Structures are given as C-alpha cells and as structure tokens.
Amino acid sequence: MELGPYILLASLEGAVSAAVLALTAVGLSLVFGVMRVVNIAHGEFFMLGAVIAWFVAQSLGGHPAIGFTAALIVAPLLVGAIAVVADLAILKRIAYDPERTIVATIGLLYIIQQVTLMTYGPEARPVEAPFNQRIALPWFEFGDNGLEFYYPWGLSTTSYKLAVIAAAATVLAGVWLLMTRSRAGLLMRATQADRDMALAFGIPVERVYALVFGFGAALAALGAVLVVPIQQAHYLMGADPLLLSFIVVIIGGLGSLPGTLVAAILIGLSDGIISVFFSPTLAKILATLLVGLVLVFRPQGLFGTRAA
Amino acid sequence: MTNGQRIIGLHLGLLVVLFALQFLLPAYHHGNMARIMVLASYAIGYNILFGYTGLLSLGHALFFAAGMYGLSLTIQHAGFTPAPALLAGVIAGIMVSAGLAFLALRTTGVAFMIVTLMFAQAGYLTILYFAEYTRGDEGFVIQAGQRLLWGIDLSDPTNRYFAAFTLFALCLLASLALVRSPFGRTLVAIRENEERVTMLGYNTFAHKLAAMVISGTLSAAAGATYGLLFGYAGASFASVQYSIFPLLWVLLGGAGTVLGPFIGTLFMFYLIDLSSGITTAYMLIAGVTLVLLTLFAPQGLIGELRRRVWRWLP
Amino acid sequence: MTLLSTRSLSKHFDGLSAVSNLDFDLPKGQVRALIGPNGAGKTTLVSMICGRLAPSSGKVIFEGRDITHLPAHKRVCLGIAYTFQITSVFPRLTARENVALAARRHLPKAKVQPAVEDALKRVGLQDRIDEDAGNLSYGHQRLLETAMGFVQQPRLLILDEPTQGLADNEIDNFKALINDLRKTTTILLIEHNMSVVMELADRVTVLNFGETLAEGTPQEIHENATVQAAYLGTG
Numbered sequence: 001m002e003l004g005p006y007i008l009l010a011s012l013e014g015a016v017s018a019a020v021l022a023l024t025a026v027g028l029s030l031v032f033g034v035m036r037v038v039n040i041a042h043g044e045f046f047m048l049g050a051v052i053a054w055f056v057a058q059s060l061g062g063h064p065a066i067g068f069t070a071a072l073i074v075a076p077l078l079v080g081a082i083a084v085v086a087d088l089a090i091l092k093r094i095a096y097d098p099e100r101t102i103v104a105t106i107g108l109l110y111i112i113q114q115v116t117l118m119t120y121g122p123e124a125r126p127v128e129a130p131f132n133q134r135i136a137l138p139w140f141e142f143g144d145n146g147l148e149f150y151y152p153w154g155l156s157t158t159s160y161k162l163a164v165i166a167a168a169a170t171v172l173a174g175v176w177l178l179m180t181r182s183r184a185g186l187l188m189r190a191t192q193a194d195r196d197m198a199l200a201f202g203i204p205v206e207r208v209y210a211l212v213f214g215f216g217a218a219l220a221a222l223g224a225v226l227v228v229p230i231q232q233a234h235y236l237m238g239a240d241p242l243l244l245s246f247i248v249v250i251i252g253g254l255g256s257l258p259g260t261l262v263a264a265i266l267i268g269l270s271d272g273i274i275s276v277f278f279s280p281t282l283a284k285i286l287a288t289l290l291v292g293l294v295l296v297f298r299p300q301g302l303f304g305t306r307a308a
Numbered sequence: 309m310t311n312g313q314r315i316i317g318l319h320l321g322l323l324v325v326l327f328a329l330q331f332l333l334p335a336y337h338h339g340n341m342a343r344i345m346v347l348a349s350y351a352i353g354y355n356i357l358f359g360y361t362g363l364l365s366l367g368h369a370l371f372f373a374a375g376m377y378g379l380s381l382t383i384q385h386a387g388f389t390p391a392p393a394l395l396a397g398v399i400a401g402i403m404v405s406a407g408l409a410f411l412a413l414r415t416t417g418v419a420f421m422i423v424t425l426m427f428a429q430a431g432y433l434t435i436l437y438f439a440e441y442t443r444g445d446e447g448f449v450i451q452a453g454q455r456l457l458w459g460i461d462l463s464d465p466t467n468r469y470f471a472a473f474t475l476f477a478l479c480l481l482a483s484l485a486l487v488r489s490p491f492g493r494t495l496v497a498i499r500e501n502e503e504r505v506t507m508l509g510y511n512t513f514a515h516k517l518a519a520m521v522i523s524g525t526l527s528a529a530a531g532a533t534y535g536l537l538f539g540y541a542g543a544s545f546a547s548v549q550y551s552i553f554p555l556l557w558v559l560l561g562g563a564g565t566v567l568g569p570f571i572g573t574l575f576m577f578y579l580i581d582l583s584s585g586i587t588t589a590y591m592l593i594a595g596v597t598l599v600l601l602t603l604f605a606p607q608g609l610i611g612e613l614r615r616r617v618w619r620w621l622p
Numbered sequence: 623m624t625l626l627s628t629r630s631l632s633k634h635f636d637g638l639s640a641v642s643n644l645d646f647d648l649p650k651g652q653v654r655a656l657i658g659p660n661g662a663g664k665t666t667l668v669s670m671i672c673g674r675l676a677p678s679s680g681k682v683i684f685e686g687r688d689i690t691h692l693p694a695h696k697r698v699c700l701g702i703a704y705t706f707q708i709t710s711v712f713p714r715l716t717a718r719e720n721v722a723l724a725a726r727r728h729l730p731k732a733k734v735q736p737a738v739e740d741a742l743k744r745v746g747l748q749d750r751i752d753e754d755a756g757n758l759s760y761g762h763q764r765l766l767e768t769a770m771g772f773v774q775q776p777r778l779l780i781l782d783e784p785t786q787g788l789a790d791n792e793i794d795n796f797k798a799l800i801n802d803l804r805k806t807t808t809i810l811l812i813e814h815n816m817s818v819v820m821e822l823a824d825r826v827t828v829l830n831f832g833e834t835l836a837e838g839t840p841q842e843i844h845e846n847a848t849v850q851a852a853y854l855g856t857g
Contacts, residue, residue, distance in 0.1 A: 110595025509698030
C-alpha cells in the first residue's frame with residue numbers, strides 16, 4: 001500500500017482507539033477532578049467491563065446483537081456497583097487521603113486482576129460484534145485522466161468500528177450535558193470547587209464521591225465493552241488503558257474535561273500514526289517520559305491554564 | 309540499660325541470629341533466607357526515602373534494576389569480573405537516582421508518586437526496547453563461572469548465604485547509624501513539616517536529594533547483589549511490581565522503623581511462597597495485604613510494636 | 623545602626639494588595655512591636671523579610687546586604703530566626719529534639735545539648751524535655767516555638783504572636799524572657815496583647831491596609847488618635 005492510504009487507515013484505527021480512550025480517560029478525569037484522588041485501579045475496571053461482557057454474551061447465546069446489547073447495559077452497571085462498594089469500604093474509611101488512596105487502589109488493582117485470573121482464567125476470549133460489514137474505502141490519484149478514485153487493496157474499515165466512534169461521541173456528549181446542565185452535575189461541580197463549602201450547603205459529599213467513583217468506573221467499563229469485539233478480553237488488558245488514560249488526563253490538565261477530550265483524541269490518533277513509523281515500545285517510552293516531564297515542568301497540563 | 313544499649317543490642321542480636329541460621333536452616337529455607345536478606349536490603353533502601361523522609365516513590369524498581377543491569381551487562385558484554393561489576397551497578401544506581409531526584413523533587417505528594425512511576429516505567433520499557441543486549445522479559449543467566457568474587461564461588465549456597473548476610477548487615481547498620489545521626493533526624497523533621505525545617509535554616513531540597521540518592525544507592529546495591537548471587541537478570545525486576553514490593557514490605561513491617569523492612573520482607577515472602585503453592589494468583593495476597601494495611605494498620609508491625617510496647621525502637 | 627530595612631516592599635495576591643510600598647527600618651538592638659488590625663499585612667510583611675514569601679516588588683536589606691532574592695534557609699543562616707504564628711513544632715519529636723534541630727544549624731556539635739537544655743529551662747519546660755511536643759499543652763507549644771527561635775542565637779528574632787493562648791503567669795515569664803533576650807538580640811514582635819506591647823517595645827509600628835499608619839514609642843502610639851480610630855477602637 002502507498003503511504004497516503006496507509007495513513008488514512010492508521011487514522012481510522014486511531015479514531016477508534018481515541019473514542020475508547022476518551023471514555024476511559026474521562027472516567028479517570030472525573031474521579032480526579034471531583035474527588036482529588038488518583039485511582040490506580042481504573043484500568044482494572046476497564047478489564048472487568050470486557051470480562052463481564054464476555055460472561056454476559058456467553059450465557060445469553062442467540063444472535064450476537066442480543067448478548068452484546070445486554071453486555072452494554074449490564075457490564076457498566078455491575079462495574080459501577082463494584083466501584084461504589086470499593087469506595088464505601090475502602091476510600092471513605094481512609095477519608096480520601098491522596099497518598100493512602102493510591103496505595104489502597106494499587107491493592108485493589110491486584111485484587112481485581114487476580115480474582116479475575118482465578119475465575120475467568122488466563123485465556124484471551126473474543127465477544128462477537130453485533131454487526132460487522134466490511135466497508136472498502138476509496139483513495140484518489142492524479143492519473144492521465146485527472147483526479148481518479150480507486151479502492152486500494154486492504155484499505156477498509158468495518159461498520160462496527162464506525163459505530164464505536166459514533167457511540168463514544170454520543171456518550172461523551174451525554175456526559176457533557178450531565179455535567180453542565182443537570183442537578184447531579186451541579187452537585188459534582190460544587191463538590192469539586194470547594195468540598196467544605198459543599199458540605200456546609202448540605203450536599204451529601206460522601207454520596208457524591210461514591211457515585212462519581214462508580215460513574216468513572218462505569219465509563220471505563222463501557223469503553224471496554226465497545227472495544228471487546230475488536231480486541232479480546234484478557235485479565236491483564238487493564239495496563240495499557242490505565243497508562244494511556246494517565247497520559248491523557250495529565251497532558252490534558254488534571255481534572256479538566258475539555259482538556260481530557262482534546263488530549264484523548266490527539267493521543268489516540270497519534271498513537272495509531274506514530275506506531276506506523278516507530279516501534280510500539282519506543283512510542284510508549286516517549287509517552288511515559290512525556291507524562292513525567294509534563295508533571296515536573298508543566299503540572300497544569302499542556303492545555304490547562306490553572307494550577308492543578 | 310540505656311535506650312542506646314538496647315537499640316544496639318537488639319540489632320546486633322538479629323544479626324547474630326541470622327548468622328547462626330546459616331548452620332541451622334534446612335536447604336529450602338536456607339535458600340529463601342538468602343533471598344530475603346537481599347530483598348530486605350532493597351526494602352531498607354526504600355524505607356530511607358519513604359519511611360524517614362516521607363517521600364512515597366512508585367519507581368524504586370528503576371534503582372534496583374539499575375544495579376542489577378549495571379552489574380550483569382558489564383559482566384555479559386564488557387567481560388567485567390564481579391567486583392568491578394558490583395561497583396558498576398552501584399554507580400549506575402547513584403547516577404539514575406540522582407537524575408530522577410533532580411526532576412522528581414520539583415514535585416510533591418501525588419505528583420511525585422506519578423512522576424517516579426512514569427520514569428521507572430520508561431526505564432522498564434527501555435530494557436525491553438534494547439532486547440538485543442538485555443534479552444528483554446526473558447532475561448539472561450550469569451554463568452556460575454562468572455560469579456567468582458575474589459576466588460569465592462557465589463553459586464555455592466553457603467557462600468551465597470554469607471554474601472547476602474554481609475550486604476544485609478551493612479545496610480541494616482548503615483540505616484541505623486543514619487537515622488540516629490543529625491542528618492537522619494533532619495530527614496524525619498522534613499517528613500513531619502518541611503516548611504518548618506526550611507525556616508530553621510536547612511536546605512531541604514539538598515537533604516531530600518541526598519536521601520533519595522542514598523535510598524537509590526542501597527536499592528541498586530541490593531539489585532546488583534541479587535543478580536550476582538542468583539545468576540539472573542530479567543526485565544521483570546524493573547516492572548511496576550518490583551516498585552510496589554518494597555512499598556508493601558515496608559508498610560507491612562513498619563515505615564520509619566529500622567527493623568520494619570526486614571520483618572515485612574520476611575512475612576510477605578513466606579505469605580506469597582505459601583500461597584503460590586495453592587494458586588497461581590498469588591499477587592492477590594499482596595493486594596489484600598495492601599488494602600488491609602492502609603485501612604487498619606498504617607504503622608505496620610514494628611510501628612504498632614513501637615506505639616504500644618517499645619517506645620525506644622528507632 | 624540599621625539592622626533591617628525594606629524599601630518600597632509590596633505584595634499583591636490576585637490583585638489584592640496585602641503590603642504596598644512599605645519602607646521599614648529596624649535599628650540594631652531594638653525591640654520593635656508590629657501591630658495592626660487583622661489583615662493589615664503584618665504576617666505578610668515578616669514572611670517577606672524571612673523569605674517564606676517572594677515580594678511582588680521592592681527590596682529587603684539585612685545588615686547592608688540586599689537579601690531580596692536569597693532563599694529562606696540562607697536568610698536563617700544569616701541570623702534571621704522566625705517563629706510561626708500557627709504553632710508548628712514537630713509533634714512526634716521530643717521537645718529536646720525540636721530545639722536541637724533549631725540549634726544544630728547554628729552551633730558547634732558539642733554546644734548543642736547544653737544550649738538546648740538551657741533554652742528549655744529559660745521557657746520553663748525543663749521538666750518536659752523528653753516529652754513528645756504533640757503532647758504538650760498549647761501554651762507550652764508556643765513557648766517551645768519561642769525556644770526554637772532564640773536557641774539559634776539570631777541577630778534578628780521575629781516572633782509572630784508568641785503570647786497567644788498563654789496563661790497570665792506564663793505571659794509574665796515571657797516578658798521576663800524577652801527582657802533577658804533584648805540584651806543580645808534585635809526583636810521584631812507581632813503582638814495583639816497591648817500590655818505586652820506597652821511593657822516590652824522600644825518602638826511600635828502600626829500597619830493598616832498594608833501601609834504604615836504610625837510609628838513611635840508605645841506612649842505616643844497609645845495617645846495617637848488615628849491609631850485609636852483605626853485599630854484600638856475597633857480592636
């Protein structure tokens with residue numbers, strides 16, 4: 001394939017990862033923004049979403065669309081509920097102390113991961129997509145007859161991948177509306193702005209925290225359900241989304257939703273394109289170094305303006 | 309008996325017991341104890357930064373690996389003998405920890421944790437990236453013939469035990485001397501209230517830098533010794549898991565206590581050893597322990613002992 | 623001879639002016655009280671003097687040397703000791719260790735322990751020497767804080783509300799202590815307790831809205847109508 005079509009293909013694949021990454025990272029960003037804690041177990045909530053999707057699809061049978069649709073509802077709800085329980089049982093008891101929360105969520109990471117290994121096992125298992133038509137894409141060249149379109153071999157995507165992008169965009173728009181227009185969003189923003197003031201005004205801060213923690217985890221799980229027909233479910237699959245979400249949240253400016261979105265799209269797209277030219281390991285080295293350096297020299301993020 | 313005598317007596321007593329155990333332990337536990345003493349030295353290094361200075365690093369595997377690869381790569385590719393290779397490992401640790409300290413100490417709290425995590429992860433990935441030399445995840449074996457230190461064969465279990473014991477004794481006594489010195493007291497004060505220490509005329513950045521380099525150097529010495537004694541270097545020793553382990557050991561044993569790192573390493577090693585006989589998911593134990601410690605015993609075992617019984621414990 | 627002076631010293635927080643264009647001179651050997659209503663800029667001023675805060679503009683001169691850009695710990699080494707308004711002793715260290723930390727930076731090793739014991743004796747804490755600072759009463763913690771200040775044998779001792787929370791007899795002891803220290807040290811005292819100011823200060827500077835409202839002997843200040851209107855009347 002020539003370079004032009006190749007890059008188009010890479011950007012399409014990148015757009016799919018950007019969509020899923022945006023969902024996951026917005027979850028992490030919400031938790032950090034409202035609760036001021038870093039959830040190291042966030043990647044494991046993502047993994048749980050994928051694994052639960054497999055269990056649901058497996059137990060329902062029938063047309064793939066039935067299992068997938070059920071998973072789309074059940075996995076985020078269940079993962080959200082698990083996160084709420086974790087919040088009430090652990091984080092609330094240590095009063096959301098930032099450093100102890102990190103240590104506790106590292107523990108939570110291993111608990112979720114290892115329990116999954118004991119129950120689900122070490123295999124990688126796919127979930128079938130509800131629909132999956134191949135869509136060939138055209139490319140153009142300037143030939144003897146002027147501008148010509150043709151269909152290069154291998155340049156294609158699937159209807160499912162396009163649907164993932166659309167679904168993620170819809171959900172993110174929903175989150176945006178929820179945060180800016182609804183009462184729940186108002187409570188969250190009030191808690192984020194000033195916890196003590198929120199308490200003084202009678203906002204049940206601890207309940208808000210538990211719900212935000214659950215909501216953040218549910219967003220990660222939703223991203224995982226969307227991606228699991230493309231990428232199989234495996235008990236170690238949480239590491240990459242965690243790292244990428246970190247990169248996105250830190251570069252986008254800690255706790256800033258618009259910054260997180262822009263960064264997710266940028267990182268998701270460039271990840272696809274960069275890996276065309278570099279080895280994935282080198283790309284990851286550069287990404288982790290970038291996060292470290294941004295935190296050291298520009299803690300408000302590359303796009304943020306206020307201090308974190 | 310004064311507290312000073314008690315403290316010296318207790319720590320020398322532990323060393324005497326460990327020395328005697330070499331003649332008493334059955335082969336399996338004998339091998340385990342050698343490993344525990346090297347890992348506990350790593351934990352002692354970690355404790356200087358976390359327990360005494362109050363800086364929670366999530367990237368100490370970088371220092372452990374710097375020591376391990378400083379030693380093993382120079383043996384493997386530059387034909388070093390163990391003594392200069394050990395030195396190379398320690399020097400690698402000093403350089404890496406000083407470099408990371410200059411960057412990471414510009415941040416505090418959660419940002420410090422994430423920065424150390426990220427740079428350590430970059431180090432791990434770098435080891436994978438240069439798989440041509442490091443053989444990546446698979447790692448490589450240092451042959452018994454390459455492990456003769458001043459004519460002593462370190463692949464022999466007895467020699468190995470004494471080598472591990474020597475490292476551990478040095479680290480334990482060094483950390484005891486450090487925390488009883490004015491410098492160590494200043495570190496504790498920085499942990500308690502950094503701004504106040506500045507306003508007493510101390511350059512706290514320089515103190516934290518020194519603490520991080522000492523901590524990194526001990527960790528690297530442990531990593532280099534581990535590679536030399538057990539004849540293997542692999543990328544897994546640079547992974548996040550090996551940054552979490554010393555945190556877990558120190559939290560379990562008691563952060564900011566001299567004996568805590570050893571006690572924590574000993575307990576955790578056997579917990580994981582026993583459970584890995586039952587399940588492959590042995591890291592579950594580590595996870596549960598971390599959560600329980602955070603919730604119920606943030607002082608750790610020795611910390612609780614100090615709080616309730618022996619107030620004089622350093 | 624002037625020990626400390628500031629020239630056009632200003633500090634703004636987000637457009638709010640806490641100290642503006644302040645010229646302040648403190649001669650050697652004086653006990654100067656700094657008074658003013660809450661929010662007048664007293665703590666902001668001394669924070670800029672000792673280096674906890676960087677000024678927005680202006681200069682700080684100590685013993686003829688411009689120290690405006692010197693980091694806090696180096697200023698302390700030059701002989702500026704500062705005790706905090708909000709008690710910030712090290713609660714999990716003993717009283718002895720608290721004072722020793724302050725002394726070690728300034729004294730040769732052999733003199734540290736005698737100096738520590740002497741300092742604690744002078745504030746009346748000799749019986750509490752091996753107790754954790756966190757277990758001391760609030761008043762005792764204030765005294766410990768003061769001991770941590772003067773054990774450094776500073777050229778300039780800045781005390782930020784040292785008598786807050788002290789009982790009457792403790793205040794009397796404190797006055798005796800300052801009268802002893804004034805023989806060797808210049809003292810800048812932020813104080814709300816007027817009897818302490820009247821008895822101890824050689825001169826008084828009144829700050830209001832970040833500017834000098836008046837300066838004079840305690841008697842002059844006491845009789846100054848503007849000060850009474852701005853401060854004593856409402857205070």
